[in-house]
Amino acid sequence: xxxxxxxxxxxxxxxxxxxxxxxxxxxxxxxxxxxxxxxxxxxxxxxxxxxxxxxxxxxxxxxxxxxxxxxxxxxxxxxxxxxxxxxxxxxxxxxxxxxxxxxxxxxxxxxxxxxxxxxxxxxxxxxxxxxxxxxxxxxxxxxxxxxxxxxxxxxxxxxxxxxxxxxxxxxxxxxxxxxxxxxxxxxxxxxxxxxxxxxxxxxxxxxxxxxxxxxxxxxxxxxxxxxxxxxxxxxxxxxxxxxxxxxxxxxxxxxxxxxxxxxxxxxxxxxxxxxxxxxxxxxxxxxxxxxxxxxxxxxxxxxxxxxxxxxxxxxxxxxxxxxxxxxxxxxxxxxxxxxxxxxxxxxxxxxxxxxxxxxxxxxxxxxxxxxxxxxxxxxxxxxxxxxxxxxxxxxxxxxxxxxxx
Numbered sequence: 001x002x003x004x005x006x007x008x009x010x011x012x013x014x015x016x017x018x019x020x021x022x023x024x025x026x027x028x029x030x031x032x033x034x035x036x037x038x039x040x041x042x043x044x045x046x047x048x049x050x051x052x053x054x055x056x057x058x059x060x061x062x063x064x065x066x067x068x069x070x071x072x073x074x075x076x077x078x079x080x081x082x083x084x085x086x087x088x089x090x091x092x093x094x095x096x097x098x099x100x101x102x103x104x105x106x107x108x109x110x111x112x113x114x115x116x117x118x119x120x121x122x123x124x125x126x127x128x129x130x131x132x133x134x135x136x137x138x139x140x141x142x143x144x145x146x147x148x149x150x151x152x153x154x155x156x157x158x159x160x161x162x163x164x165x166x167x168x169x170x171x172x173x174x175x176x177x178x179x180x181x182x183x184x185x186x187x188x189x190x191x192x193x194x195x196x197x198x199x200x201x202x203x204x205x206x207x208x209x210x211x212x213x214x215x216x217x218x219x220x221x222x223x224x225x226x227x228x229x230x231x232x233x234x235x236x237x238x239x240x241x242x243x244x245x246x247x248x249x250x251x252x253x254x255x256x257x258x259x260x261x262x263x264x265x266x267x268x269x270x271x272x273x274x275x276x277x278x279x280x281x282x283x284x285x286x287x288x289x290x291x292x293x294x295x296x297x298x299x300x301x302x303x304x305x306x307x308x309x310x311x312x313x314x315x316x317x318x319x320x321x322x323x324x325x326x327x328x329x330x331x332x333x334x335x336x337x338x339x340x341x342x343x344x345x346x347x348x349x350x351x352x353x354x355x356x357x358x359x360x361x362x363x364x365x366x367x368x369x370x371x372x373x374x375x376x377x378x379x380x381x382x383x384x385x386x387x388x389x390x391x392x393x394x395x396x397x398x399x400x401x402x403x404x405x
Contacts, residue, residue, distance in 0.1 A: 002028070002029055002030050002364050002365075002367070002369060003030040004029045004030050004364055005026060005029045005030040005031040005190075006030045006031075008026070008030075008031040008032065008095050008096070008190065009031065009032045009033075009034065009093060009094045009095050009096070010023055010026055010027075010031050010032070010033040010034065010094065010095070010096045010098055010186075011034050011036065011087075011090050011091055011094040011096065011097050011098065012033055012034065012035045012036065012071070012098045012099070013036045013078070013087070013097070013098070013099045013101060013111060014035075014098060014099050014100040014101070014128070015043045015044050015045060015100065016043070016044060016045050016100070016143070016175075017045065017063070017067045017144070017172040017175040017176070017179070018100060018128050018144065018172075018174075018175040018178050018179060018182075018206060019098060019099065019100035019128035019179070019182065020035070020043070020045075020067045020068055020179075021066070021067040021172070021175060021176060021179035022098065022128070022178075022179040022180075022182035022183045022186070023035065023068070023071060023098055024066070024067050024068055024069050024070060024071065024179075024360075024374075025179060025180065025183040025360045026183055026186065027069065027070030027071050027372070028069070028070060028359070028360050028369050028371065029183075029362075029364075032072070033070065033071040033072065034071070034072050034073075034074060034090060034094075034380075034384055035068060035071045035072065035073045035074070035375065036074055036076050036078070036087065036090075037073055037074070037075055037076075037377055037378060037405075038075070038076075038077060038078075039075040039076065039077050039378065039402065039403075039404060039405035040077075042075070042377040042378070043064070043068070043377075045063050045064055045067070046061065046064055046377060048061075048063050059353075060349075060353075060355045061374075062355075062357075063171075063172075064374050065347070065355070065357055065373060065374045066172075066357050066358060067172070067175075067179075067374075068374035068375065069347065069357060069371050069372055069373060069374050070371060070372040070373075070374075071374065071375055072375055072379070072380035072383070072384060073375035073376065073377060073378055073379050073380055073381075074090075074378060074380055074381045074384045074385070074404070074405075075377065075378030075381050075404055075405025076381070076403065076404050076405075077402060077403050077404070078109045078111060079108075079109060080401065080402060080403040081403075082398055082401055082403035082404075083398075083403040083404065084109065084110060084111075086385070086388070086398070086403070086404070087111065088115075088116075088119045089119075089388055090384070090388065091116050091119050091120050091123060092119050092120050093388070094120065094123060095123065095124060095190065096123065096124045096125075096126055096186055096189075096190075097111075097116050097123050097124070097125050097126065098126045098128075098182075098186070099111065099126070099127060099128070100127070100128040100129070102129075102139055102140075102141065103133075103138065103139050104139060113125050113201060121199070122193070122199050123199065124186065124189045124190065124193065124199055124200050124201075124202065125200075125201045125202070126182065126185065126186055126189075126201075126202040126203075126204075127201075127202070127203050127204075128178065128182055128204050128205070128206075129142060129203065129204075129205045129206070130142010130143070130146070130147035130205060130206050130207065131147055131151070131205055131206075131207045132203070132205040132207060132208060133203050133205075142205070142206050142207070143206075144169060144172060144173060144174040144175045144206060145168075145169045147174070147205070147206035147207050147210070148169075148173070148174025148175070148177075148178070148206040148207070148209060148210040149168075149169040149173065149174060149210070150166075151207055151210070152174070152206065152207050152209070152210020152211060152213075152214065153210060153211075153214050153217070153218065154169075154173075154174070154210050154213065154214055155167055155168070155169065156228065157214055157217050157228060157229075174206050174209055174210055174213075175206070177209055177213060178204060178205075178206055178209040180360070180361070181204050181209055181212075182202070182204045183360075185202040185204055186202060189202050216229070217229045235297070236294060236297055237293050237294045237297065238293060238297070239290055239293070240258070240259070240261055240286070240289070240290070240293075241289055241293050241296040241297050241300060242256045242258040242261050242264070242265070242268060242289075242300075242321075243256060243257055243258060243259060243261075244256055244297065244300075245326065246300055246301060246303075246304035247301070247304060247305060248304055248305065248307060248308055248309045248311075248312055249305055249306060249307055249308045249309075249311075250308045250309055252308075252309035252325070252326065253309075253325075253326035254304060254309070254312050254316070254323060254324075254325055254326070255323060255324050255325075255326060256268075256321070256322075256323050257321075257322040257323065257324075258321040258322065258323075259322075260321075261286050261289065262285055262286055263321075264319075264320060264321035265278065265283070265289075266278045267319060267320050267321065268319060268321055271315060271316055271318070271319045272300075272303050272304075272315070273303075274299075274303060277299070282295060282296070283296055309325065312325075313325055333356070341363075341368065342359060342363075342368020342369065343358065343359050343368075344356045344357065344358055344359065345357065345359055345368060345369060345370065345371050347371045347372070347373050348373070349373050350373065350376075357371055359371065377405070378404075378405035381404055381405050382395060385398075385404070
């Protein structure tokens, strides 16, 4: 954790990954993030591991840890009049109100923009949604798989015509991208308020996040009137043969990305032990390689099949142009660059154990972040209410009424 946002308080009324992960990122940066959970059920994501929908990792609820680290959790029933008043009192102390509750739920619970602003006119009100806050589907539920992956065109863009079924999403793929966008929006709104004295309403949707991610494809589709952008003739005949993937002797893959191909071609040929290709008239420059791209790919296919994955990693290590091994997620966690840059710091759990989480992509002052574990359900209820000025007798009464955990 860094202290970049020390003194900023985020009141988070949200569940699952998309919006809560933004709160985790802000907590990484030093904000005091108070996560409000129902006293009985908590965040629905807490139950995913016990439901069997995600892998049992031996006691580490990784879905909660990755998207909720560093926060404080309070168990408050917002539907209870006493609980709602506590939410309002917390909002009076907060800089940001962060939610992904749908409009009907916000209205029913009386936590919509006008309700929160009535108690804190300067608060920044942030909404994460599936499809945006306007339009015929503004009140419909949205998750990563439907709003980002399916409706946003990501899945279709990654599915080839020869595939029998669409390519499915990875867990929290769009949620994590969207969470970074939310955090950036909040930072900009805080800057605006500090510089100009004006508060903001910030809106980010999974659909808009997908469109930003797929920007080149969407712009081309409108310009050319096509459903999907395919580059060149596939792997066997790409416009640039050295922006392509090649299979190794042991059926792994190496990715080349020599965009400035004429600049890198001689060095590349020497690294693959084919210096004769440098002056080969078929491949002497980008124009020649394009015209003879199928022959070029065929030669490179044969070359890369002559060595194993590990042999190619060693062989290409000193090459100047950009390339990378196709890695499994486990291999990525063990990448020397990941360790050197602190991209997966170790978190010390309350029970004395430890585990690793993925750091947010931003580092400040050349220092890898230090992460704190996610809170237990309602772990900080009494602490936060005492900080709010309640006496123990008041807290006890709220517990008896069911308003708090």
